Amino acid sequence: MKNTVVIGLLGPTLDMGKRSKRWERWRPTVAVCQHEDLLVSRFELLYQKRFKSLQDRVVNDIQHISPETEIVSHPVDFRDPWDLEEVYAALHDFAKAYPFDQEQEEYLVHITTGTHVAQICLYLLTESNYLPAKLIQTSPSSGQKKDTDVSGEYRIIDLDLSKYDRIAMRFRQEMDDDITFLKSGIETRNQAFNALIERIEQVAINSTDPVLITGPTGAGKSHLARRIFELKKSRRQLKGDFIEINCATLRGDAAMSALFGHKKGAFTGATHDRNGLLRAADKGMLFLDEVGELGLDEQSMLLRAIEERKFLPLGSDEETESDFQLICGTNRDLKTIVANGCFREDLLSRINLWTFHMPGLAERPEDIEPNLKYELDRFAERNNTHVTFNKEARKQFLTFATSSEALWTANFRDLNGAVTRMSTLAPGGRITKEVVQEEIYRLEVLWRTAEIDIHNKLLNELIGADRAEKLDRFERVQLTDVLKVCKESKSMSEAGRKVFAVSRTKKRKANDADRLRKYLSRYNIKWTDL
Secondary structure, eight states: OOEEEEEEEOOTTTTOOOSGGGGGSOOHHHHGGGOTTOOOSEEEEEEEGGGHHHHHHHHHHHHHHOTTOEEEEEEEOOSOTTOHHHHHHHHHHHHHHSOOOTTTEEEEEEOSSSOHHHHHHHHHHHHTTSSOSEEEEEEOOOGGGTTTOTTOEEEEEOTTSHHHHHHHHHHHHHHHHHHHHHTTTOOOOOHHHHHHHHHHHHHHHHOOSOEEEEOOTTSSHHHHHHHHHHHHHHTTSOOSOEEEEEGGGOOHHHHHHHHHOBOTTSSTTOOSOBOOHHHHTTTSEEEEETGGGSOHHHHHHHHHHHHHSEEOOBTOSSOEEOOOEEEEEESSOHHHHHHTTSSOHHHHHHHOSEEEEOOOGGGOGGGHHHHHHHHHHHHHHHHTOOOEEOHHHHHHHHHHHTSTTOOOTTTHHHHHHHHHHHHHHOGGGEEOHHHHHHHHHHHHHHHHHHHHHHHHHHHHHHHOHHHHHTSOHHHHHHHHHHHHHHHHOSSHHHHHHHHTTTGGGGSSSOOHHHHHHHHHHTTTOOGGGO
16 A cells, blocks of 8 residues: 655645644644544645744644654745746746655645645646646535534545546537637648648637738638637637728728828828727737738838837827737738838738748648538528539539649639539539539639739739730740749759750750759849749
């Protein structure tokens, strides 16, 4: 049978007592050793040095009522018993240095004495197994024994019991529910995406710092931002509203006014005061979508508003305050924009403490099927009608949707549009193979057009619209294809191998990167431009 060792703090108030009447009342540290069914072989008594005389008295009293109990006293050094960091550090040092012998002894941590801070620290150290023990909680006797039994009552709490595991499972279930909520109830299958959402849930619950969500248009940045807001609101972490603005729509005085507000007469057309979106987001959340489109002046004011929670409305001499949580979204590479001088480096440093990249739908083919069901349910809710695929049509659509031919250039907007069209055209509420085939053709045309537009835009940005117009058709097609390969490659060498895949085999020494560099230089294009 193992020996029982109790570890406890001296209670300067509850353990107090000098005269003989002290034996007529309950004193928790002494009372631990007064129970016939609890034999304490050793008491490790922690005390603050300024209570040394009380410690001596308690030690003598324990020896009087339980001479078989060995008492080992440990002075602990914390000046302020209500300072969590100080108390935890002292108790943690004791736990790390203590020579536990679990083969010969079992340990009980007494959590009745000491400040609430000390009790919390003892619980945390026990729960994390720094103190490999059970908890013992003591209290005065109740009922008829209240005035006669000074030994009181005790209760031993084993944190390893299954019921505590069930509590831990409830917390895990709550976390799983939060993650499902962020995913709109969609049981996604992509492991990387699920890990991303789990990390976002951790940050959303435990942090008030700005969050930056990157990803292509239509990947769900705006939707995720709103779900984060709703999650925090349900946890009572926010009291205000969700305020969303697409920064690409803000220009000039209108941008300043929309974000920071203005006073009447601040500019032509300012016929009345306006609070602005930052003020409207007070105690709530502000989502700035396409934050890379903000002008430099707006960026400067936003930086101060983030850091100091203060800003100056247009035309005002008095500062306005707003305590908001910020989420920013962008489909652009902000580091590249910083390098071009169009985005403030200090603002980027402030908003990208937590950066999460939302993958496009084409990067998550295994998630298309559950999202297809989600979109069908949304259509049914909006239109009060139930629509399903027949078996062959569903297989046909999913085969195409998860293939390399499906570009999903607008991501979930494309999927939503496809489901809406097919559901609207479904005869009798059943989507047939004919409806699916028609939709596949429509998507292929849509994506070809979108791809041409993207490549033309890139070409115009790199060499200028005037020069692009002067290229011969074959030269334009060739250059566009080379740029497409470059954009899809991780390095110039990789892109060169793809572009010169045939001719490089005929060369004794293939310097693909140099050949590609020379080709791009004809149009004054550098690899870094891509």
